[in-house]
Amino acid sequence: MQKHKKNLGQHFLHDKNIINKIINSFEISKNDLFLEIGPGEGALTTSLVDKIQNIILVEKDKDLIPILANKFDSKKVQVINQDILKCDLSNIIKSNMRVIGNLPYNISTEIIFKLLPYSKNIKDLHFMLQKEVVDRIVAGPGTKIYGRLSIMTQAYFTVKKLFDISPNVFIPKPKVDSAYIRLVPKSYIFDSTFHENKFKSIVTLAFTARRKMIKTSLRGTISAQLLNNLSIDPSSRPETLSIKNYMDISKNV
Ligand code: SAM
Numbered sequence: 001m002q003k004h005k006k007n008l009g010q011h012f013l014h015d016k017n018i019i020n021k022i023i024n025s026f027e028i029s030k031n032d033l034f035l036e037i038g039p040g041e042g043a044l045t046t047s048l049v050d051k052i053q054n055i056i057l058v059e060k061d062k063d064l065i066p067i068l069a070n071k072f073d074s075k076k077v078q079v080i081n082q083d084i085l086k087c088d089l090s091n092i093i094k095s096n097m098r099v100i101g102n103l104p105y106n107i108s109t110e111i112i113f114k115l116l117p118y119s120k121n122i123k124d125l126h127f128m129l130q131k132e133v134v135d136r137i138v139a140g141p142g143t144k145i146y147g148r149l150s151i152m153t154q155a156y157f158t159v160k161k162l163f164d165i166s167p168n169v170f171i172p173k174p175k176v177d178s179a180y181i182r183l184v185p186k187s188y189i190f191d192s193t194f195h196e197n198k199f200k201s202i203v204t205l206a207f208t209a210r211r212k213m214i215k216t217s218l219r220g221t222i223s224a225q226l227l228n229n230l231s232i233d234p235s236s237r238p239e240t241l242s243i244k245n246y247m248d249i250s251k252n253v
């Protein structure tokens with residue numbers, strides 16, 4: 001076993017029970033095509049590989065590549081030594097792809113944001129994340145943790161926290177608690193790509209000043225009058241607005 005690299009968020013799963021619980025949390029059929037992000041030494045891959053015919057692994061750490069290549073049959077398992085944040089996902093994500101990963105926690109939200117535009121080619125995502133990130137993803141309006149991450153992921157996916165995961169199942173133990181989440185793509189909620197891009201920029205703008213009233217954060221973009229017309233209180237804070245409110249704003253600016 002190589003030394004774990006902290007900068008790559010390497011906390012490897014070593015507990016068979018939790019690995020089985022994860023793999024048994026979804027139905028798998030032989031023809032499913034999987035992408036695993038950050039396979040490490042293949043703890044999850046090993047349990048998955050016998051059930052399927054194809055899996056693509058994207059791992060940044062070049063020292064892990066020979067370990068993965070030796071462990072798995074190259075006819076079934078394609079190992080790509082790349083940074084998931086830098087690689088062109090349009091070459092990797094095929095129709096109806098299932099994505100799984102015990103993600104490097106330091107970049108997990110960036111990975112999720114990178115996957116959003118590919119939601120129509122994804123069957124589902126199953127991720128282990130820092131518990132606090134899972135809680136933010138599933139949060140609803142009116143809570144302190146509801147924000148851009150909740151709105152953007154819930155605009156594209158139905159999200160469900162499945163269970164908490166103890167730090168004891170990882171080597172080395174992370175200092176934070178973990179949780180396991182499922183994200184299943186929704187049908188496309190936007191009117192057009194133009195609307196989708198507006199939505200993204202309005203949500204980003206609204207949450208750059210979380211403590212400010214929505215009429216102040218969006219000043220110059222939408223008037224208080226128009227917010228009123230959309231049944232949105234101009235004095236409300238960005239974290240109290242629903243996804244539908246942001247959809248309405250982005251349709252009208
Ligand atoms: N899946 C393994 C397991 O559960 O034992 C390892 C999970 S570990 C939390 C995260 C893995 O992601 C590590 O193997 C790390 O090298 C890899 N990783 C870190 N940053 C990455 C990136 N930008 N692109 C791809 N893989 C990355």
